Amino acid sequence: MVCLGNICRSPTAHGVLEKLIQDKGLSEAIEVDSAGTSTYHIGDHPDPRSIAAAQRRGYSLEKQVARQVSPNDFQEFDYVLAMDADNLQHLVSAAPGGSKAKVQLLLDYASGETESVPDPYLGGGLQGFETVLDLVEGACQRLLEQLLQELPTAVREQ
Ligand code: 4NP
16 A cells, blocks of 8 residues: 555555455555655655544554655565555656556546545644545445455465
8 A cells, every 4th residue: 555655655555455454364465565656755654634543443554654656666565555646646656567567556446436535734634534535445445346356366265
C-alpha cells in the first residue's frame, strides 16, 4: 500500500487489510506492508488522527513506522497499490520493466466510482479520516477475495 507520506492513507489500508487477513487466519500466507513515495515522514508513526479513527473501527496502526518505497518492493510484493493518481504515476515510473503490471490503484478493487483516496492530511478535517476508512475498507474486502483465489487450495481452506 503506497501513498505520499506513509502516515495517513497507506498505513490505514495496511492496518485494514492486515486485520482482514488475521481474521481469516492467513497471516503466515499473505504479507501486507506500506510505504510512501516521499521521504517526508520516514521513521514516524502514523498521524494520531489516522490511529484514532482506525482504532474506533477495530484496526491497530500505532506500531507502524513510515518508510519510503524501495526498488526491492517491486520484487518482493505481488501487488503494489497506490492511493491516488500521483502515487500511481510515481510507482509506474519507479517500477523496473517487468514489474509495472503489479502497480494498480487500490480503488480499482472498490465498487464505487472514486479512483483516488483523498488525502486527509491536506485539509477536510476529521471527516477526511473517516472517508479514507470508508473507501479503504470496501476495497480491501474485495482485494482479499482476489488474493484468496490466488492462494493454493490447501492454504485457503486451512
Ligand atoms: P498520506 O498523507 O500520503 O496519506 O500519508 C500525507 C501526509 C503528509 C504529507 C502529505 C500527505 N506531507 O506533505 O507532509
